[in-house]
Amino acid sequence: MRILLVGAGGVGSAVVPIAARRKFFEHVVVADSKQDRAAQAVAKAGGDPRFSSIQLDASNRAEVAAALREHRCDVLFNAVDPRFTMSLFEAALDAGAHYLDMAMSLSRPHPAEPYRKPGVKLGDEQFALDGEWRAKGRLALVGMGVEPGLADIFARYAADHLFSRIDEVGIRDGSNLVVEGYEFAPTFSIWTTIEECLNPPVVWEDGDWHTTEPFSEPEIFDFPEGIGPVECVNVEHEEVLLVPRWIDARRVTFKYGLGQEFIGVLKTLRKLGLDTAEKVRVGAAEIAPRDLVAARLPDPATLGSRMRGKTCAGTWVKGVGVDGAPREVYLYHVVDNEWSMAEYGSQAVVWQTAIHPVVALELVASGVWSGSGVLGPEAFDAVPFLTMLEEYGSPWGMREHSLMRAA
Amino acid sequence: MRILLVGAGGVGSAVVPIAARRKFFEHVVVADSKQDRAAQAVAKAGGDPRFSSIQLDASNRAEVAAALREHRCDVLFNAVDPRFTMSLFEAALDAGAHYLDMAMSLSRPHPAEPYRKPGVKLGDEQFALDGEWRAKGRLALVGMGVEPGLADIFARYAADHLFSRIDEVGIRDGSNLVVEGYEFAPTFSIWTTIEECLNPPVVWEDGDWHTTEPFSEPEIFDFPEGIGPVECVNVEHEEVLLVPRWIDARRVTFKYGLGQEFIGVLKTLRKLGLDTAEKVRVGAAEIAPRDLVAARLPDPATLGSRMRGKTCAGTWVKGVGVDGAPREVYLYHVVDNEWSMAEYGSQAVVWQTAIHPVVALELVASGVWSGSGVLGPEAFDAVPFLTMLEEYGSPWGMREHSLMRAA
Structure with a gap:
């Protein structure tokens, strides 16, 4: 598995030392709008050559898809602000990569009765594309941090x-x-x-x-x-x-x-x-x-x-x-x-969010978890996840x- | 009595219709940094020719003293923010006018133990000039609103x-x-x-x-x-x-x-x-x-x-x-x-602050209250004040x- 980790903020940076202790992946490209922030996150891998950094604009769907292809990544791991969820989600679909995030596409309140009825709900925009993910046989694992996750x-x-x-x-x-x-x-x-x-x-x-x-x-x-x-x-x-x-x-x-x-x-x-x-x-x-x-x-x-x-x-x-x-x-x-x-x-707080998507990616990489379409964490068998979480020492x-x- | 009322904000404007019902003064000059605000306050006198308006910078001691002399005012009634208290207080002293305010010179906290000891107290700068007011035989009636007052x-x-x-x-x-x-x-x-x-x-x-x-x-x-x-x-x-x-x-x-x-x-x-x-x-x-x-x-x-x-x-x-x-x-x-x-x-709230200094000025004008130096409202006999307050309908x-x- 080759991973494009987009976002080297608190959670993205915390992912690096957790993943560095595991063998399931071949490479992680850490991407951030600021190159030096991406490089600082890579430094947390303690010299592990499986990590590298690039500069990337998460709001630019075409640029993200191009990065996935250029670095031959088979999964996009979204660790940025949910304002960028849709551009990353669609870029992964364009490039034929799997996708994982920890926060879903944003909601908009009901225009007339905001405190009684939902308007556009969290994740609605992502679930609307479920058919396309299924058709391509690719997995979009959404809401896979700690909460949700x-x-x-x-x-x-x-x-x-x-x-x-x-x-x-x-x-x-x-x-x-x-x-x-x-x-x-x-x-x-x-x-x-x-x-x-x-x-x-x-x-x-x-x-x-x-x-x-x-x-x-x-x-x-x-x-x-x-x-x-x-x-x-x-x-x-x-x-x-x-x-x-x-x-x-x-x-x-x-x-x-x-x-x-x-x-x-x-x-x-x-x-x-x-x-x-x-x-x-x-x-x-x-x-x-x-x-x-x-x-x-x-x-x-x-x-x-x-x-x-x-x-x-x-x-x-x-x-x-x-x-x-x-x-x-x-x-x-x-x-x-x-x-x-x-x-x-x-x-x-940051560490607790970062560990669970790494465990999930390991289950996907090993084939224990598999599927296509837009799926939440509860779509999969919980036992291998909870067992592996203990193996991670948590x-x-x-x-x-x-x-x-x-x- | 000729009064220079400095400040046509909430309280200053409320003073005008209260004073307009009384006969004790000859003229009130309403002064404000904004001429139109002073004019609007004068309009509340309902055409009473004893009110006029001027533009005045309350922070400019010399300009205020000149206005007192030019309009032959024998009392300065300070109805502005306490940041301007000292320039008005000193201008009145310079011009040989009496003075009245509703908020005293500002305090500064004790540098080392602000929550145990006072530093410079409210009114300290005014009381420091008590001797000069006495020497000139002029009255500075300080803290004469509702609270203080x-x-x-x-x-x-x-x-x-x-x-x-x-x-x-x-x-x-x-x-x-x-x-x-x-x-x-x-x-x-x-x-x-x-x-x-x-x-x-x-x-x-x-x-x-x-x-x-x-x-x-x-x-x-x-x-x-x-x-x-x-x-x-x-x-x-x-x-x-x-x-x-x-x-x-x-x-x-x-x-x-x-x-x-x-x-x-x-x-x-x-x-x-x-x-x-x-x-x-x-x-x-x-x-x-x-x-x-x-x-x-x-x-x-x-x-x-x-x-x-x-x-x-x-x-x-x-x-x-x-x-x-x-x-x-x-x-x-x-x-x-x-x-x-x-x-x-x-x-x-504004009206309750405005009425009491008008009553006090009427007592000074009639000679019922008299004195020189920097004096608080409790330096005078309370009975005529409380009697007149009822006469004012309050x-x-x-x-x-x-x-x-x-x-």
């Missing part, structure tokens, strides 16, 4: 091995990460978080999708391995669009454990009109308020060494077990920032309901 | 007529004003509110001033006339600097009834570094974050017709009554926005402690 695989595992009927698949993401030396420093991009959190959250229920007001259905979820209770709210996320396509569940939700403080900050930014990405005029200056907000906070990619704590991604499944009795489990994956910094030089866990009650 | 007069009244010993003078300001049609719209300048609330609050206690952290000592105060309970916090304000100079009180505080929502907004702005008035660079633009915040919210001066509710200013006094028994009273002044809009075309009230408990 591992979270969807947990849902598949629960459906195949733990439940005879699923009432709810509830993705729950939370952490106890703190950044030392700052009064307030998010551990992920506030620009992206505003985008995610202010889009109308989407929920699958009784055979259809609907949307809600931002920050809806707040709940306190008790995260495992010492993280503890964190306030979570509905957020628009790919799992809600992916899981119902392959798994029979009455309800699918995604709740983000932002915590009360962060939710308060986001609500205040919205209330004051400081969330908008549109430019506004102030005296002689023109500025997007959201850009100012981001500029006033430290860059989370630079905070790994000041960060402490653990991050958890997981899938809470409720329904009826294979024995016919009510069952409730939380399948989860926890990364300790201290460990990921020491072992891979990557902060926990175990997952499961908490039964009875334990949750006792916690 | 009426609140200080209430303290004087309590000391002279209600108490034999005062333990605490606690100014408490709150409202139930809401602005229809906006999710969030402060009824006063957020720029100024940030300035006031993020300066270290000052407290008088046991013979000296000290400062605290912003938003300290939160309490719920139950305001009268249907306003009800509002969360109040310590804020830097002139009364705390003025009252102890003339009234014997163990403790003097000022708490602003911002309410939980507004306090939350201010804390968030501070946490995100969006409170600063210093310019920061974002991409190609340079901008002061506080200017952006202000620009995103509606201008409170334009909201009077959409506003509903009442605003209350008052002084809570605790101690021992003249009969030797413990006593606790709240002396207050409430303005209903509906009334002030209908009667004067001014929103309640009554005040008093709530006894026992009633407060029952409320």
